Amino acid sequence: MTGTQWVPLALARDITPGTSAGTVAEGAEIVVWRDTDGRAHVWEDRCPHRGMKMSFGFVRGDHIACLYHGWEFDEGGTCRKIPAHPELEVPGSICVARYGCTETGAMIWAALPLGAEAGELPALPDAVPVRSITIEAGLISVANMLLNEENAVIEGALATLDSAHGPLAIGVQPIRPGAVTLHIATRPGASTETLLAICDWAETLRRTAEKEIAA
Amino acid sequence: MSAPLLHNYDLDEDCYRARLVAACSGVALDLRNVDMFPGAEHRSDAYLRLNPLGTLPILQDEMLVLTQPEAILRRIAALDPERRLMPEDSIIAARIDDWLAFWAQHLAPAKAAREIALMATPGDLAALSARTARMLRVMEDHMTHQTIRGLGFFAGPELTLADLALFPAFALSRDHGLDHDAFPALRLWARRVRLTPGFITMPGIPDYH
The missing domain is CATH 3.40.30.10 (Glutaredoxin)
Structure with missing residues (x-):
């Protein structure tokens, strides 16, 4: 994939308020975090102090703090607190780089690459999250497997298709060459049995895709 | 006594x-x-x-x-008179046995990988870490299914000995270079484990709160 585009990074459900998670998209290390008011943030996963991953740290209200030395950054990515120098008024130039982000279709999306102006992502239909699944196979082979399904269409990083267990909306996150994460959602109201059947479908897809690599 | x-x-x-x-x-x-x-x-x-x-x-x-x-x-x-980590229910007990055996047999590479990374013992770190990733995937799939069933822990709705036996292999995997990105269900499960009354950390498992 080249140029600017919206890429799904997580199922919105899996980033609970007050938590963070590291991820990789097209080789870039990214932290996805949600403040205690429920707003999602997507940043470069690197503290400007010593390069520690911000995703190893912890969320405090609308700030995220680095695990190493506790440097705290506000929702704008600007450093507000350096615990080793409590008297210091922190200069506003110490910042973590932010990605544009939005939530729709049960997923958290970011505009890639860093600094991209991706325009607005059109709102997706309401959906319920099923699971995220990482597959050790190339983007093209996974995309081709999805396109083999009934009524499959891929637009940008979103695949829609009709599985034997109902319609699926699948966010496709390219991790690096040879690894892809699929964020799978389905229509609201799906039963527990249906959700488990979709998991089985996804795990079978993973097994098949990885077998092709091994062959 | x-x-x-x-x-x-x-x-x-x-x-x-x-x-x-x-x-x-x-x-x-x-x-x-x-x-x-x-x-x-x-x-x-x-x-x-x-x-x-x-x-x-x-x-x-x-x-x-x-x-x-x-x-x-x-x-x-x-030794706990309340048996809070080993409930009497025979189905739960069987699942605990199964996951304890999984830990003892299949998570041995996680311990070996960490010892190579931290204490410079000899061994094939890349192979052991890759094997650990496979085993964490087995755990991730299980906890994904458990969550859909409304069950928050490995053997059922409550934390048991199985969760505490499995937790360190996940929580310490970054010590041998294995990130948590591909394991969202385990990440949420680990947060629940951390909320257990009495929970303690060790070096390598940050104390957040």
Whole structure:
């Protein structure tokens, strides 16, 4: 994939308020975090102090703090607190780089690459999250497997298709060459049995895709 | 009756398991800290007399000298009169047995990978870490399904000995370079484990709150 585009990074459900998670998209290390008011943030996963991953740290209200030395950054990515120098008024130039982000279709999306102006992502239909699944196979082979399904269409990083267990909306996150994460959602109201059947479908897809690599 | 004596090394993950199980089941332990690294005190004559395998942890309790991590965890959990980590229900108990065996057999590469990374013991780090990733994937799939069923833990709706035995292999995987990105269900499960009354950390498992 080249140029600017919206890429799904997580199922919105899996980033609970007050938590963070590291991820990789097209080789870039990214932290996805949600403040205690429920707003999602997507940043470069690197503290400007010593390069520690911000995703190893912890969320405090609308700030995220680095695990190493506790440097705290506000929702704008600007450093507000350096615990080793409590008297210091922190200069506003110490910042973590932010990605544009939005939530729709049960997923958290970011505009890639860093600094991209991706325009607005059109709102997706309401959906319920099923699971995220990482597959050790190339983007093209996974995309081709999805396109083999009934009524499959891929637009940008979103695949829609009709599985034997109902319609699926699948966010496709390219991790690096040879690894892809699929964020799978389905229509609201799906039963527990249906959700488990979709998991089985996804795990079978993973097994098949990885077998092709091994062959 | 005096408290059981745990021969302990703070950075060893199986010693941590024993301390964690004791802390979460309200069982008091006496600790004797052993200079495992760099002193290799666990391989001294006195320790080899106690445990010819030269491993830690070792639990001494009344007539017992236990050297196998699974037996040590079971013994500590059984000392809790409330049996909060080992419920009586036979189905839950069978699932606990299954996951304890999974830990003992299939997560051995996680411990070996971490020891290579931290203590420079010989071995194939890349292969062991890749094997660990496969096993964490088995755990991730299981916890994904459990969550859909409305069950928050490995053996059922409540935390059991199985969760505490499995937790360190996930929580410490970054010590050997394995990130948590591909395991969202395990990440949420680990947060629930951390909320257990009595929960304690060890170096490598940050104390957030």
